[in-house]
Amino acid sequence: MQIAIASGKGGVGKSTVTASLLYFLKDEYRLIAVDADAEAPNLGLLLGVTEWEEEREHVGAKVARINPETCIRCGICHEKCPHDSIKLVDGDYVVNQLTCEGCNVCGLVCPVPGTVTLEEVRSGVIRRATTKYGFPIISAQLDVGRPESGKLVTEEKEWAKQLMKKLDLEHMIVDSAAGIGCQVIASLGGADVAILIAEPTPASISDVRRVYKVVQHFRQPAYLIINKADINPGFRALREWAEGEGIPILGEIPYDRAIPKSMAMLKPVVEAFPEAPASRAIREIAEVIMGEILK
Protein backbone atom coordinates (compact mmCIF):
# COMPACT_ATOMS: atom_id res chain seq x y z
CA MET A 1 0.00 0.00 0.00
CA GLN A 2 1.11 3.55 -0.68
CA ILE A 3 0.26 6.28 1.82
CA ALA A 4 1.00 9.92 1.07
CA ILE A 5 1.18 12.39 3.95
CA ALA A 6 0.45 15.95 2.89
CA SER A 7 -0.39 19.30 4.42
CA GLY A 8 -0.61 21.87 1.66
CA LYS A 9 2.10 23.89 3.32
CA GLY A 10 5.17 23.41 5.43
CA GLY A 11 5.52 24.14 9.08
CA VAL A 12 2.54 22.24 10.44
CA GLY A 13 4.68 19.34 11.61
CA LYS A 14 4.27 16.98 8.69
CA SER A 15 7.79 15.57 8.75
CA THR A 16 7.87 15.19 12.53
CA VAL A 17 4.59 13.34 12.53
CA THR A 18 5.67 11.22 9.57
CA ALA A 19 8.96 10.29 11.24
CA SER A 20 7.13 9.38 14.43
CA LEU A 21 4.51 7.29 12.65
CA LEU A 22 7.26 5.45 10.80
CA TYR A 23 8.90 4.75 14.14
CA PHE A 24 5.81 2.87 15.33
CA LEU A 25 4.83 1.25 12.04
CA LYS A 26 8.31 -0.23 11.48
CA ASP A 27 7.72 -2.85 14.18
CA GLU A 28 4.63 -4.21 12.51
CA TYR A 29 5.29 -3.86 8.79
CA ARG A 30 8.02 -3.97 6.19
CA LEU A 31 8.19 -0.33 5.08
CA ILE A 32 9.95 2.08 2.80
CA ALA A 33 9.93 5.83 3.41
CA VAL A 34 10.04 8.36 0.58
CA ASP A 35 10.86 11.99 1.25
CA ALA A 36 9.13 13.73 -1.63
CA ASP A 37 9.91 17.26 -0.48
CA ALA A 38 12.71 17.56 -3.00
CA GLU A 39 13.18 21.28 -2.41
CA ALA A 40 13.73 20.96 1.33
CA PRO A 41 14.15 17.30 2.25
CA ASN A 42 14.53 16.59 5.93
CA LEU A 43 12.89 13.26 6.71
CA GLY A 44 16.26 11.53 6.34
CA LEU A 45 17.81 13.89 8.89
CA LEU A 46 14.95 13.24 11.30
CA LEU A 47 15.47 9.51 10.92
CA GLY A 48 19.14 9.81 11.75
CA VAL A 49 20.53 9.30 8.27
CA THR A 50 23.98 10.85 8.07
CA GLU A 51 25.34 9.04 5.06
CA TRP A 52 23.68 7.90 1.87
CA GLU A 53 24.51 4.47 0.55
CA GLU A 54 23.67 5.15 -3.06
CA GLU A 55 23.21 8.34 -5.06
CA ARG A 56 21.81 8.74 -8.55
CA GLU A 57 22.15 11.98 -10.40
CA HIS A 58 18.99 13.05 -12.08
CA VAL A 59 19.66 14.63 -15.44
CA GLY A 60 16.37 15.65 -16.86
CA ALA A 61 16.08 19.37 -16.67
CA LYS A 62 16.89 21.36 -19.76
CA VAL A 63 18.04 24.93 -19.96
CA ALA A 64 18.75 27.12 -22.96
CA ARG A 65 22.05 28.83 -23.67
CA ILE A 66 22.78 31.62 -26.15
CA ASN A 67 26.07 31.79 -27.97
CA PRO A 68 27.09 35.47 -27.86
CA GLU A 69 29.51 34.95 -30.78
CA THR A 70 26.77 34.28 -33.31
CA CYS A 71 23.83 36.11 -31.70
CA ILE A 72 22.77 39.14 -33.76
CA ARG A 73 20.95 40.69 -30.80
CA CYS A 74 17.62 40.90 -32.54
CA GLY A 75 15.79 40.33 -29.26
CA ILE A 76 13.14 37.99 -30.66
CA CYS A 77 13.94 35.31 -28.09
CA HIS A 78 13.62 37.86 -25.31
CA GLU A 79 10.21 38.86 -26.60
CA LYS A 80 8.92 35.31 -27.05
CA CYS A 81 10.23 33.58 -23.94
CA PRO A 82 7.05 32.65 -22.11
CA HIS A 83 8.74 32.86 -18.73
CA ASP A 84 10.59 36.10 -19.11
CA SER A 85 13.87 34.28 -18.64
CA ILE A 86 16.00 36.08 -21.20
CA LYS A 87 17.51 39.36 -20.14
CA LEU A 88 19.70 41.94 -21.80
CA VAL A 89 22.88 42.04 -19.72
CA ASP A 90 25.56 44.50 -20.84
CA GLY A 91 24.33 44.37 -24.42
CA ASP A 92 24.09 40.58 -24.62
CA TYR A 93 20.96 38.46 -24.48
CA VAL A 94 21.48 35.98 -21.68
CA VAL A 95 19.32 33.11 -20.45
CA ASN A 96 18.74 33.14 -16.73
CA GLN A 97 19.68 29.56 -15.90
CA LEU A 98 17.85 29.81 -12.59
CA THR A 99 14.42 30.51 -14.05
CA CYS A 100 14.49 28.90 -17.52
CA GLU A 101 11.91 26.15 -17.98
CA GLY A 102 13.63 24.54 -20.95
CA CYS A 103 10.76 24.88 -23.42
CA ASN A 104 13.10 25.78 -26.31
CA VAL A 105 10.84 28.50 -27.68
CA CYS A 106 13.89 30.78 -27.87
CA GLY A 107 15.67 28.17 -29.99
CA LEU A 108 12.70 27.86 -32.33
CA VAL A 109 12.30 31.57 -32.93
CA CYS A 110 15.98 32.47 -33.21
CA PRO A 111 16.82 33.41 -36.81
CA VAL A 112 20.46 32.35 -36.53
CA PRO A 113 20.76 28.56 -36.55
CA GLY A 114 22.87 27.12 -33.80
CA THR A 115 22.87 30.22 -31.64
CA VAL A 116 20.53 28.83 -29.04
CA THR A 117 21.25 25.39 -27.68
CA LEU A 118 19.17 23.44 -25.22
CA GLU A 119 21.40 21.66 -22.75
CA GLU A 120 20.53 18.85 -20.43
CA VAL A 121 21.55 19.74 -16.95
CA ARG A 122 21.52 18.01 -13.63
CA SER A 123 18.33 18.76 -11.83
CA GLY A 124 19.24 17.07 -8.60
CA VAL A 125 20.12 13.83 -6.89
CA ILE A 126 18.09 10.94 -5.57
CA ARG A 127 19.55 9.04 -2.65
CA ARG A 128 19.02 5.84 -0.78
CA ALA A 129 19.94 4.91 2.76
CA THR A 130 18.97 2.44 5.44
CA THR A 131 17.70 4.24 8.49
CA LYS A 132 18.95 3.24 11.90
CA TYR A 133 15.54 1.66 12.39
CA GLY A 134 16.24 -0.81 9.64
CA PHE A 135 13.87 0.33 6.92
CA PRO A 136 15.10 2.01 3.74
CA ILE A 137 14.50 5.62 2.77
CA ILE A 138 14.62 7.31 -0.60
CA SER A 139 15.13 11.04 -0.63
CA ALA A 140 15.76 13.63 -3.31
CA GLN A 141 17.38 17.01 -3.43
CA LEU A 142 16.55 19.39 -6.25
CA ASP A 143 19.48 21.55 -7.28
CA VAL A 144 19.02 25.23 -6.55
CA GLY A 145 17.08 27.04 -9.28
CA ARG A 146 16.00 23.98 -11.24
CA PRO A 147 12.59 23.20 -12.71
CA GLU A 148 10.80 19.88 -12.69
CA SER A 149 10.81 18.89 -9.07
CA GLY A 150 7.77 16.77 -9.98
CA LYS A 151 9.86 14.59 -12.28
CA LEU A 152 12.37 14.07 -9.52
CA VAL A 153 9.61 12.88 -7.19
CA THR A 154 8.18 10.54 -9.84
CA GLU A 155 11.63 9.03 -10.27
CA GLU A 156 12.06 8.66 -6.51
CA LYS A 157 8.85 6.71 -6.29
CA GLU A 158 9.91 4.51 -9.21
CA TRP A 159 13.08 3.62 -7.37
CA ALA A 160 11.12 2.98 -4.19
CA LYS A 161 8.80 0.63 -6.07
CA GLN A 162 11.74 -1.36 -7.42
CA LEU A 163 13.15 -1.66 -3.92
CA MET A 164 9.79 -2.77 -2.59
CA LYS A 165 9.79 -5.63 -5.06
CA LYS A 166 13.39 -6.56 -4.44
CA LEU A 167 13.15 -6.47 -0.66
CA ASP A 168 9.56 -7.71 -0.52
CA LEU A 169 8.26 -4.66 1.33
CA GLU A 170 4.60 -4.02 2.06
CA HIS A 171 4.07 -0.29 2.38
CA MET A 172 5.44 2.95 0.99
CA ILE A 173 5.03 6.05 3.17
CA VAL A 174 5.50 9.26 1.19
CA ASP A 175 6.21 12.55 2.92
CA SER A 176 4.86 15.06 0.37
CA ALA A 177 6.22 18.46 -0.42
CA ALA A 178 4.56 21.69 0.56
CA GLY A 179 2.16 23.33 -1.83
CA ILE A 180 -0.17 21.89 -4.44
CA GLY A 181 2.04 22.00 -7.54
CA CYS A 182 3.87 19.37 -9.56
CA GLN A 183 5.80 17.92 -6.62
CA VAL A 184 2.66 17.35 -4.62
CA ILE A 185 0.78 15.95 -7.58
CA ALA A 186 3.66 13.54 -8.13
CA SER A 187 3.66 12.68 -4.41
CA LEU A 188 -0.05 11.91 -4.36
CA GLY A 189 -0.21 10.22 -7.76
CA GLY A 190 -0.50 6.46 -7.29
CA ALA A 191 -1.08 6.66 -3.53
CA ASP A 192 -3.88 4.53 -2.11
CA VAL A 193 -4.59 6.81 0.81
CA ALA A 194 -3.79 10.41 1.70
CA ILE A 195 -3.24 11.47 5.30
CA LEU A 196 -3.58 15.22 5.69
CA ILE A 197 -2.00 17.14 8.53
CA ALA A 198 -3.23 20.55 9.57
CA GLU A 199 -3.25 22.86 12.56
CA PRO A 200 -6.22 24.89 13.75
CA THR A 201 -5.29 28.19 12.10
CA PRO A 202 -6.95 29.97 9.19
CA ALA A 203 -3.78 29.66 7.12
CA SER A 204 -3.48 25.94 7.65
CA ILE A 205 -7.14 25.24 6.82
CA SER A 206 -6.81 27.24 3.65
CA ASP A 207 -3.77 25.16 2.65
CA VAL A 208 -5.21 21.78 3.57
CA ARG A 209 -8.45 22.50 1.71
CA ARG A 210 -6.43 23.19 -1.39
CA VAL A 211 -4.43 20.00 -1.14
CA TYR A 212 -7.65 18.09 -0.43
CA LYS A 213 -9.01 19.28 -3.78
CA VAL A 214 -5.96 17.72 -5.41
CA VAL A 215 -6.62 14.51 -3.46
CA GLN A 216 -10.17 14.54 -4.78
CA HIS A 217 -8.84 14.68 -8.34
CA PHE A 218 -7.18 11.35 -7.65
CA ARG A 219 -10.28 10.05 -5.86
CA GLN A 220 -8.19 8.86 -2.94
CA PRO A 221 -9.65 8.32 0.51
CA ALA A 222 -8.32 10.97 2.88
CA TYR A 223 -7.82 11.18 6.64
CA LEU A 224 -6.92 14.11 8.83
CA ILE A 225 -4.54 14.53 11.75
CA ILE A 226 -4.85 17.75 13.71
CA ASN A 227 -1.51 18.96 15.01
CA LYS A 228 -0.99 21.65 17.66
CA ALA A 229 -4.65 21.00 18.36
CA ASP A 230 -4.80 23.27 21.41
CA ILE A 231 -3.00 26.39 20.16
CA ASN A 232 -6.22 28.06 19.17
CA PRO A 233 -8.96 27.23 21.66
CA GLY A 234 -12.46 27.80 20.41
CA PHE A 235 -11.44 27.45 16.77
CA ARG A 236 -13.72 24.79 15.35
CA ALA A 237 -13.47 25.47 11.64
CA LEU A 238 -10.96 22.70 10.96
CA ARG A 239 -13.07 19.98 12.60
CA GLU A 240 -16.20 21.32 10.98
CA TRP A 241 -14.58 21.31 7.59
CA ALA A 242 -13.40 17.71 8.00
CA GLU A 243 -16.80 16.59 9.26
CA GLY A 244 -18.54 18.39 6.42
CA GLU A 245 -16.32 16.71 3.84
CA GLY A 246 -16.62 13.33 5.54
CA ILE A 247 -12.89 13.14 6.25
CA PRO A 248 -12.27 10.91 9.27
CA ILE A 249 -10.06 12.50 11.93
CA LEU A 250 -7.36 10.06 13.00
CA GLY A 251 -6.47 12.00 16.10
CA GLU A 252 -5.27 15.24 17.63
CA ILE A 253 -1.77 16.07 18.77
CA PRO A 254 -1.38 18.78 21.42
CA TYR A 255 1.18 21.55 21.10
CA ASP A 256 4.23 20.27 22.91
CA ARG A 257 7.67 21.83 23.30
CA ALA A 258 9.02 18.28 23.15
CA ILE A 259 8.53 18.42 19.37
CA PRO A 260 10.88 21.30 18.57
CA LYS A 261 13.34 19.88 21.12
CA SER A 262 13.27 16.48 19.45
CA MET A 263 13.77 18.10 16.08
CA ALA A 264 16.83 19.88 17.37
CA MET A 265 18.07 16.43 18.50
CA LEU A 266 17.24 15.07 15.02
CA LYS A 267 15.03 12.35 16.44
CA PRO A 268 11.38 11.49 16.11
CA VAL A 269 9.65 12.94 19.17
CA VAL A 270 8.25 9.54 20.08
CA GLU A 271 11.77 8.21 20.43
CA ALA A 272 13.31 11.23 22.15
CA PHE A 273 10.44 11.83 24.59
CA PRO A 274 8.20 8.76 24.53
CA GLU A 275 6.06 9.94 27.43
CA ALA A 276 5.50 13.50 26.20
CA PRO A 277 1.83 14.33 25.53
CA ALA A 278 2.50 14.67 21.79
CA SER A 279 4.19 11.27 21.69
CA ARG A 280 1.28 9.58 23.41
CA ALA A 281 -1.15 11.16 20.97
CA ILE A 282 0.95 10.01 18.01
CA ARG A 283 1.10 6.49 19.43
CA GLU A 284 -2.69 6.37 19.53
CA ILE A 285 -2.87 7.66 15.97
CA ALA A 286 -0.41 4.99 14.85
CA GLU A 287 -2.66 2.38 16.41
CA VAL A 288 -5.67 3.74 14.55
CA ILE A 289 -3.70 3.68 11.29
CA MET A 290 -2.69 0.08 11.89
CA GLY A 291 -6.22 -0.89 12.76
CA GLU A 292 -8.12 1.06 10.13
CA ILE A 293 -5.88 1.75 7.16
CA LEU A 294 -3.17 -0.91 7.09
CA LYS A 295 -5.33 -3.72 8.41
Added chain:
Amino acid sequence: MQIAVSGGKGGTGKSTIAVNLAVALANRIEIALADLDVEAPNDHLLLGVELANEEPVTQFMPKFDYSKCTRCRKCAEVCEEHAIITLKDGTPFLMPTLCSGCRACEIVCPVPGAILEGSRLVGHTYVTETPYGFPLVTGKLLEGEERSMPLVVVAKKRAQALNKDLILVDTAAGTGNTVSKAIEDSKLLIAVTEPTPLGLHDLELILELGRLMSIPTWIVVNRADLGDVKEVEKLATKYGAEIVAEIPYSEAIVRSYVAGRPIVLKDGPEAEIFKGLADRVAEFLKEVI
Protein backbone atom coordinates in the same frame (compact mmCIF):
# COMPACT_ATOMS: atom_id res chain seq x y z
CA MET B 1 12.78 48.41 -6.38
CA GLN B 2 12.18 45.00 -4.97
CA ILE B 3 13.14 43.07 -1.85
CA ALA B 4 12.38 39.38 -1.31
CA VAL B 5 11.70 37.42 1.84
CA SER B 6 12.38 33.72 1.50
CA GLY B 7 13.12 30.81 3.77
CA GLY B 8 14.22 27.64 2.04
CA LYS B 9 11.66 25.50 3.78
CA GLY B 10 8.09 26.08 4.84
CA GLY B 11 7.00 26.98 8.33
CA THR B 12 9.98 29.10 9.29
CA GLY B 13 7.81 32.15 9.74
CA LYS B 14 8.61 33.72 6.40
CA SER B 15 5.10 35.09 5.87
CA THR B 16 4.95 36.46 9.41
CA ILE B 17 8.17 38.37 8.78
CA ALA B 18 7.05 39.61 5.34
CA VAL B 19 3.67 40.79 6.58
CA ASN B 20 4.99 42.57 9.67
CA LEU B 21 7.81 44.15 7.74
CA ALA B 22 5.33 45.45 5.17
CA VAL B 23 3.14 46.98 7.87
CA ALA B 24 6.14 48.57 9.57
CA LEU B 25 7.47 49.99 6.30
CA ALA B 26 4.16 51.27 4.99
CA ASN B 27 4.25 54.58 6.88
CA ARG B 28 7.71 55.43 5.60
CA ILE B 29 7.54 54.46 1.97
CA GLU B 30 5.01 53.56 -0.73
CA ILE B 31 5.03 49.80 -0.82
CA ALA B 32 3.17 46.79 -2.15
CA LEU B 33 3.39 43.34 -0.64
CA ALA B 34 3.41 40.52 -3.21
CA ASP B 35 2.48 37.05 -1.98
CA LEU B 36 4.14 34.84 -4.59
CA ASP B 37 3.71 31.62 -2.62
CA VAL B 38 1.13 30.77 -5.25
CA GLU B 39 0.60 27.19 -4.10
CA ALA B 40 -0.31 28.24 -0.57
CA PRO B 41 -0.82 32.00 -0.37
CA ASN B 42 -1.56 33.09 3.19
CA ASP B 43 -0.51 36.69 3.64
CA HIS B 44 -4.12 37.87 3.34
CA LEU B 45 -5.08 35.61 6.24
CA LEU B 46 -2.26 36.97 8.35
CA LEU B 47 -3.43 40.49 7.50
CA GLY B 48 -7.04 39.59 8.16
CA VAL B 49 -8.31 40.70 4.73
CA GLU B 50 -10.46 39.04 2.06
CA LEU B 51 -8.89 38.76 -1.37
CA ALA B 52 -10.31 41.29 -3.84
CA ASN B 53 -10.07 42.41 -7.46
CA GLU B 54 -9.75 38.94 -8.87
CA GLU B 55 -8.26 38.53 -12.32
CA PRO B 56 -8.03 35.18 -14.08
CA VAL B 57 -4.67 33.91 -15.27
CA THR B 58 -4.97 31.83 -18.37
CA GLN B 59 -2.41 29.91 -20.26
CA PHE B 60 -2.19 29.17 -23.97
CA MET B 61 -3.22 25.68 -24.95
CA PRO B 62 -3.13 24.47 -28.55
CA LYS B 63 -6.41 23.51 -30.19
CA PHE B 64 -6.13 21.48 -33.34
CA ASP B 65 -8.19 22.13 -36.44
CA TYR B 66 -8.12 18.61 -37.80
CA SER B 67 -9.51 19.71 -41.16
CA LYS B 68 -6.28 21.63 -41.78
CA CYS B 69 -3.72 19.55 -39.87
CA THR B 70 -1.49 17.50 -42.21
CA ARG B 71 -0.44 15.08 -39.45
CA CYS B 72 3.22 15.98 -39.85
CA ARG B 73 3.87 15.45 -36.10
CA LYS B 74 6.15 18.48 -35.87
CA CYS B 75 4.18 19.89 -32.95
CA ALA B 76 4.57 16.69 -30.96
CA GLU B 77 8.29 16.53 -31.71
CA VAL B 78 9.06 19.98 -30.32
CA CYS B 79 6.92 19.74 -27.24
CA GLU B 80 9.46 19.47 -24.41
CA GLU B 81 6.67 18.57 -22.01
CA HIS B 82 5.50 15.63 -24.14
CA ALA B 83 2.02 17.08 -23.85
CA ILE B 84 1.12 16.14 -27.42
CA ILE B 85 0.67 12.51 -28.33
CA THR B 86 0.09 11.38 -31.89
CA LEU B 87 -1.94 8.53 -33.23
CA LYS B 88 -0.50 6.07 -35.77
CA ASP B 89 -1.52 8.31 -38.66
CA GLY B 90 0.03 11.36 -36.98
CA THR B 91 -3.12 12.94 -35.59
CA PRO B 92 -2.06 15.09 -32.62
CA PHE B 93 -3.84 15.03 -29.27
CA LEU B 94 -3.17 17.25 -26.30
CA MET B 95 -2.86 16.08 -22.71
CA PRO B 96 -3.89 19.36 -21.14
CA THR B 97 -2.35 18.99 -17.69
CA LEU B 98 1.12 18.48 -19.16
CA CYS B 99 0.99 21.57 -21.38
CA SER B 100 3.00 24.55 -20.13
CA GLY B 101 1.55 26.97 -22.65
CA CYS B 102 4.94 27.76 -24.18
CA ARG B 103 3.65 27.94 -27.79
CA ALA B 104 6.54 25.93 -29.25
CA CYS B 105 4.00 23.76 -31.11
CA GLU B 106 2.31 26.79 -32.60
CA ILE B 107 5.65 28.22 -33.69
CA VAL B 108 6.69 25.11 -35.62
CA CYS B 109 3.36 24.13 -37.12
CA PRO B 110 3.80 24.60 -40.89
CA VAL B 111 0.10 24.88 -41.66
CA PRO B 112 -1.51 28.24 -40.89
CA GLY B 113 -4.64 27.73 -38.87
CA ALA B 114 -4.00 24.11 -37.94
CA ILE B 115 -3.23 25.15 -34.38
CA LEU B 116 -5.81 27.49 -32.92
CA GLU B 117 -5.68 29.64 -29.85
CA GLY B 118 -7.06 27.70 -26.94
CA SER B 119 -6.70 28.68 -23.35
CA ARG B 120 -7.01 27.25 -19.91
CA LEU B 121 -7.58 28.88 -16.56
CA VAL B 122 -4.62 28.13 -14.28
CA GLY B 123 -5.26 30.46 -11.37
CA HIS B 124 -6.01 34.00 -10.28
CA THR B 125 -4.27 37.12 -9.12
CA TYR B 126 -5.70 39.61 -6.63
CA VAL B 127 -4.95 43.15 -5.55
CA THR B 128 -6.35 43.74 -2.09
CA GLU B 129 -6.23 47.06 -0.28
CA THR B 130 -5.25 46.47 3.33
CA PRO B 131 -6.18 48.68 6.27
CA TYR B 132 -2.46 49.17 6.87
CA GLY B 133 -1.79 51.57 4.04
CA PHE B 134 -0.48 49.26 1.34
CA PRO B 135 -1.95 46.93 -1.27
CA LEU B 136 -1.39 43.18 -1.20
CA VAL B 137 -0.91 41.39 -4.51
CA THR B 138 -1.60 37.66 -4.39
CA GLY B 139 -1.12 34.90 -6.91
CA LYS B 140 -3.13 31.74 -6.39
CA LEU B 141 -2.69 28.56 -8.41
CA LEU B 142 -5.79 26.55 -9.17
CA GLU B 143 -5.92 23.19 -7.43
CA GLY B 144 -4.90 20.40 -9.77
CA GLU B 145 -2.65 22.67 -11.86
CA GLU B 146 0.97 21.64 -11.75
CA ARG B 147 2.82 24.73 -12.82
CA SER B 148 3.25 27.71 -10.60
CA MET B 149 5.61 29.59 -12.92
CA PRO B 150 2.93 31.48 -14.91
CA LEU B 151 1.20 32.60 -11.72
CA VAL B 152 4.44 33.89 -10.28
CA VAL B 153 5.22 35.78 -13.49
CA VAL B 154 1.75 37.34 -13.82
CA ALA B 155 1.39 38.23 -10.13
CA LYS B 156 4.78 39.86 -10.18
CA LYS B 157 3.85 41.94 -13.23
CA ARG B 158 0.63 42.99 -11.53
CA ALA B 159 2.61 44.13 -8.50
CA GLN B 160 5.06 46.04 -10.71
CA ALA B 161 2.18 47.78 -12.48
CA LEU B 162 1.15 49.39 -9.19
CA ASN B 163 4.25 51.57 -9.49
CA LYS B 164 5.15 51.62 -5.84
CA ASP B 165 8.60 52.58 -4.60
CA LEU B 166 9.08 49.15 -3.13
CA ILE B 167 7.68 45.69 -3.78
CA LEU B 168 8.19 43.33 -0.89
CA VAL B 169 7.99 39.78 -2.23
CA ASP B 170 7.06 36.79 -0.09
CA THR B 171 8.22 33.64 -1.91
CA ALA B 172 7.20 30.01 -1.74
CA ALA B 173 9.19 27.44 0.19
CA GLY B 174 12.03 25.68 -1.52
CA THR B 175 14.74 26.78 -3.91
CA GLY B 176 13.41 25.64 -7.26
CA ASN B 177 13.12 27.85 -10.30
CA THR B 178 9.78 29.41 -9.33
CA VAL B 179 11.37 30.68 -6.15
CA SER B 180 14.24 32.13 -8.18
CA LYS B 181 11.64 33.72 -10.44
CA ALA B 182 9.99 35.36 -7.44
CA ILE B 183 13.35 36.60 -6.11
CA GLU B 184 14.66 37.78 -9.49
CA ASP B 185 15.24 41.57 -9.71
CA SER B 186 15.48 41.93 -5.92
CA LYS B 187 18.08 44.29 -4.51
CA LEU B 188 18.06 42.41 -1.23
CA LEU B 189 17.15 38.91 -0.10
CA ILE B 190 15.98 38.39 3.46
CA ALA B 191 16.36 34.73 4.41
CA VAL B 192 14.32 33.56 7.36
CA THR B 193 15.54 30.56 9.31
CA GLU B 194 15.34 28.71 12.58
CA PRO B 195 18.64 27.96 14.36
CA THR B 196 18.04 24.20 14.29
CA PRO B 197 19.91 21.55 12.30
CA LEU B 198 16.98 21.29 9.88
CA GLY B 199 16.72 25.06 9.58
CA LEU B 200 20.44 25.35 8.85
CA HIS B 201 20.22 22.73 6.15
CA ASP B 202 17.55 24.73 4.34
CA LEU B 203 19.19 28.07 5.03
CA GLU B 204 22.31 26.96 3.24
CA LEU B 205 20.28 26.28 0.09
CA ILE B 206 18.68 29.69 0.08
CA LEU B 207 22.04 31.36 0.74
CA GLU B 208 23.40 29.42 -2.20
CA LEU B 209 20.56 30.74 -4.35
CA GLY B 210 21.28 34.30 -3.21
CA ARG B 211 24.93 33.80 -4.11
CA LEU B 212 24.11 32.42 -7.56
CA MET B 213 21.83 35.39 -8.18
CA SER B 214 24.40 37.86 -6.77
CA ILE B 215 21.91 39.41 -4.37
CA PRO B 216 23.09 40.69 -0.99
CA THR B 217 21.48 38.56 1.68
CA TRP B 218 20.34 39.22 5.21
CA ILE B 219 19.33 36.59 7.70
CA VAL B 220 16.50 36.84 10.19
CA VAL B 221 16.67 34.15 12.84
CA ASN B 222 13.16 33.23 13.90
CA ARG B 223 12.46 31.29 17.10
CA ALA B 224 16.04 32.15 17.94
CA ASP B 225 15.86 30.47 21.34
CA LEU B 226 15.14 27.05 19.82
CA GLY B 227 18.75 26.37 18.97
CA ASP B 228 22.23 27.74 18.65
CA VAL B 229 22.50 31.01 16.76
CA LYS B 230 26.29 30.51 16.58
CA GLU B 231 25.72 27.86 13.93
CA VAL B 232 23.74 30.36 11.88
CA GLU B 233 26.61 32.83 12.26
CA LYS B 234 29.02 30.30 10.79
CA LEU B 235 26.86 29.88 7.71
CA ALA B 236 26.37 33.63 7.46
CA THR B 237 30.12 34.14 7.42
CA LYS B 238 30.60 31.43 4.83
CA TYR B 239 28.19 33.14 2.45
CA GLY B 240 28.95 36.75 3.35
CA ALA B 241 25.45 37.24 4.71
CA GLU B 242 24.54 39.28 7.74
CA ILE B 243 22.26 38.39 10.64
CA VAL B 244 20.03 41.43 11.08
CA ALA B 245 17.44 40.28 13.58
CA GLU B 246 16.73 37.56 16.11
CA ILE B 247 13.15 36.87 17.07
CA PRO B 248 12.50 34.67 20.09
CA TYR B 249 9.72 32.12 20.17
CA SER B 250 6.66 34.05 21.28
CA GLU B 251 3.15 33.10 22.21
CA ALA B 252 2.10 36.61 21.28
CA ILE B 253 3.29 36.07 17.70
CA VAL B 254 1.39 32.79 17.50
CA ARG B 255 -1.76 34.52 18.77
CA SER B 256 -1.45 37.40 16.33
CA TYR B 257 -0.87 34.90 13.52
CA VAL B 258 -4.03 33.05 14.41
CA ALA B 259 -6.07 36.23 14.84
CA GLY B 260 -4.95 37.79 11.55
CA ARG B 261 -3.57 40.93 13.21
CA PRO B 262 0.09 41.75 12.63
CA ILE B 263 2.04 41.80 15.89
CA VAL B 264 3.94 44.93 14.88
CA LEU B 265 0.77 46.94 15.52
CA LYS B 266 0.80 46.05 19.20
CA ASP B 267 3.16 47.32 21.84
CA GLY B 268 5.73 44.90 23.04
CA PRO B 269 9.21 43.55 22.47
CA GLU B 270 8.22 41.66 19.30
CA ALA B 271 6.87 44.82 17.68
CA GLU B 272 10.13 46.59 18.49
CA ILE B 273 12.13 43.90 16.70
CA PHE B 274 10.07 44.33 13.54
CA LYS B 275 10.30 48.11 13.74
CA GLY B 276 14.06 47.78 14.11
CA LEU B 277 14.16 45.54 11.06
CA ALA B 278 12.08 48.06 9.12
CA ASP B 279 14.56 50.78 10.12
CA ARG B 280 17.40 48.74 8.70
CA VAL B 281 15.51 48.11 5.49
CA ALA B 282 14.68 51.80 5.17
CA GLU B 283 18.37 52.67 5.62
CA PHE B 284 19.34 50.10 3.04
CA LEU B 285 16.84 51.58 0.59
CA LYS B 286 18.32 55.04 1.05
CA GLU B 287 21.76 53.69 0.28
CA VAL B 288 20.78 51.91 -2.92
CA ILE B 289 18.46 54.56 -4.35
